[in-house]
Amino acid sequence: MSEFDTSEDDVRDLVSRFRIIYIVLGLTLAIIFSRLWYLQIIQGDELHEYSEKNLLKETKIHAPRGLILDRDGNILVDNVIGFNATITPQYASRLVDTANVVGKILAIEPEKIIEDVRASRWKNGPFMPVIIKPNLTLDEVFRLKRIRIDQPGLNVEEAVMRYYPLGQNGAQLFGYVGEVSQHEIENYRQKYHTNRFVQQGDWIGQNGLEEQWDPVLRGHDGLSYIEVDAHGRESTALNKAILDLKPAPPVPGDSLVLTIDKDVQEAAMNAMLHQNDKIGPRIGALVAMKTDGEILAWVSTPSFDPNQFAQGAINSDTWQSLAKDPYKPFMDKVIQDHYAPGSTVKPIVAMAALQEGIVTPYTIVSAPGKMWFGGRWYHDAERAGHGDINIMQAIEESSNVFFYKMGIQLGIDNIAKYAKAVGLGQNTGIQVPGETPGVFPSKAWKLKTFDEPWLPGENLSNAIGQGYVLTTLLQEALAYSTIATDGKLYKPFLVSKIEDQNHKILNEYKPQLVRDITQPNDAGVLVNKKYLAVVREGMRLVANGDKGTAHWWKIPGIVMAGKTGTSQFVSFSADQIHKNCFNRPFWLRDDGIYLAFAPFDHPEIVVGVLAEHSCWGNLGSTPVVRDVVRAYFEKYHPSWIKPNGPKPLLTDTKVTE
């Protein structure tokens, strides 16, 4: 018997416990019974009345989006109150008549109104109000309110709208808001890894920071319940207590505090658009950055007015012309456009050549006007050449032949190693959508991409930033910042703080060091600080030396250092290279690039400008950079600029030892 007590076949001890299950089942039935009794018998008549007349209407109160502020608290992206004309399909019992009357006031074809309402009824259900016209004028509001009582379903709704006080300035960076699409509704949670959801009729951030930070900015929509009569108009309150209705107020979104400086941003846009020379308004990009990665200004031109999108006022003609514009106003050229960096890559090649021992700071190299290699001529922009020069002069005068020779001796893989260590040819990780990584080629890259071996001649072209090399302006600004700060590469960032509506700081972002190339690091290069000083000296000469390619644009009291570059995207014969660029058709002219940091001996700021079709870096970009650097110092160190005042302390070239 005792044997059976532990047997798997003995179930007697379990049987007694079934009683509990029966009790639980009985209790469940009793609970369901009493609840159904309460709802259907006791409250039944009242709930029946609700359901029969559809008296209850739920209204969503859109939460205002968080603001976007600059580093001083100035508003860059704001909210304003506007009025929309809406028609709710369910209550529009005399739709044709309503459409005729409303169409006359708002100057819209009645057929279009009818079609919109019917389409939305089909798509979004009968209770979703259809916006007939957003952003009404006050006159329209008054005229609609006067006829509203006779037109069931018609309403004038107050709406919070997004307003971009800077207009075209920074439009690509800030982005804009627009009505959510079906695709975006389905993918919102996955895209932002959030539990939040968006619904038909919601507006979400599209492009730029509005898109990147949408879950932070958008806030939580509120809700109110109103009782309406059969025409959709609000009616007197019924017994709300029976349904335990509690309206939920909206919670505004959180605000972003940017590293952007509105004054510098405005100076930057101004400098891009208003240069008093024969090139005129610049097409291209500008980025100004503190040397710890904080972005101060970010401009891409030509631009567009995001207010038109935010207020739903964009018409298809305007949109088409923007979308088809060959100079791509929607593209954020700071990070989304990659180009051949041209001579602006030379400081990085110089750094590689010095560290790899190809040349010393004192090595003199012959740099004529052209060079024979592998069965063809490689040209310099200067037909006469530069004579016998050292590496600093090579940077100052932007000798191609000098760097051809460096390229041959370094080989592409060595150059690529250093270029990647300072961030070229890869995403910077900036939190703005759509960044393009660009390319910094290597032997392995070419084999993988084209299935072809690397050719020796390609060492030459890529060493002067042509060939396969493609970078973005932001990457170059970071590379220059690395040289300026004695080897420290920072991660660029735009958002310094997230604040709630009461200015309580919810999140704070600090400069983030990616690597120090003068210390052992993940990129596998180790650069001696004295070589960085040599490169910087070359860059100082660019902006200050007699033969410097950018020496015409100085700021008294502020010593800048930089490098010009010209991005050729069409290959030209020797004749073409030396032909005056301005004689070519506009769209065949080269892009000019200039990046500079200042002050020379303790750099605070890096500014880069890409000026498309401006022929030369020094003509197209240098004056713009100068203006922005000037604007920065006028704000932060005005005393340094005085032409006759004391000069900032300059520890002259450490290179000469």
Add this chain to the structure above:
Amino acid sequence: MATDMQVEERTFFRRLDWNFITVIFSLNIIGLITLYSATHGLTASLSQTRLFWLQVVYLIMGWLVFFGTTLIDYRFFNRSAYLFYILNLMALGLVLVMGRSSLGARRWLELGFFRYQPSETMKLVLVFILAKILSKQTKPEGMGFLDLILPTIITLVPTALTIKQPDLGTGLMLMAVFVTMVLFVKVRTSILAFFLVVGMVAIPLIWTFGLKPYQKSRVLTFLSPSKDPRGAGYNSLQSRIAVGSGRIFGKGFRRGTQSQMEFLPERHTDFIFSVLSEEHGFIGSMTTAGLFIFLLFMCTRIAAQARDRFGVLVGVGAVSILFWHVMVNICMVIGLLPIVGVPLPLLSYGGSMMITAMACLGIISSVAYRKFLF
């Protein structure tokens, strides 16, 4: 020997429990009637009306599964519990890997003509393996700490994988099944007290350090639905209006204003019971709830008559799967529990739930079929 001969002589159909089958079938019919109404509303599109016919197909598949499981000797699930468990665990892992590569939540594997949802079969497989382990547990004073380690690990691994998908609802269902079965087998009083204390300490800690903000907001929504304006609150409200407005006799077949006018969300899946309550009133909804409880009562009785411990525990496990779904769904629809995505077995539209429910009932039927055997 003689009894064995007798048993073999009985035909398959005569040995089936026809009362049991009749109750299930009644619920099926109620389900189809309600689903027809829910999918043929005023504004129903073709894709909605199609759902009704798909459900008929699922129902036929469900009955095939039911009879198939009845014919299988349930002790087969005892022998192969570990194999099933490991295979199912691998499938869950695969979902997670594939889900990650496609950037987001995925709960199923694409198997050509249908989608296999491993977390759904895991409910049953967990019942098998827990029944196998717990059937060896015969201490009269109840399970001690060491006895609980293996079943707990066995449950937590698939639960974690399921929650990671993320599918919190199914994960909690797995835990509910585990707790039900372990408590049924009996746990020492000291252990129960221990877990009560640990729970009271651990929950605030997990709340503070373990949860991401959105997970917290989800739990808060769970606890207080009116905080989430667009989500649970409104649905819960409309559902309560629908149920209550049915009054005693209901508004009649396809006459429910709440459901026909699309006030009710998800009315063909999670809120099917409120459609039923609106159109058939207190009489209809109480009859259905009664049938469910009666069905669960029959299932429990079959489990109580099983010949071996494994049979008892598999029965109890299958009952617990059905019970938790029915209880949570109905209570959420009538406003006693917050809105969580749990469908109503046999009534809600959906192939996975139909197959799981019919398989649960099939296993119970299999236990009943063999109560006079061996």
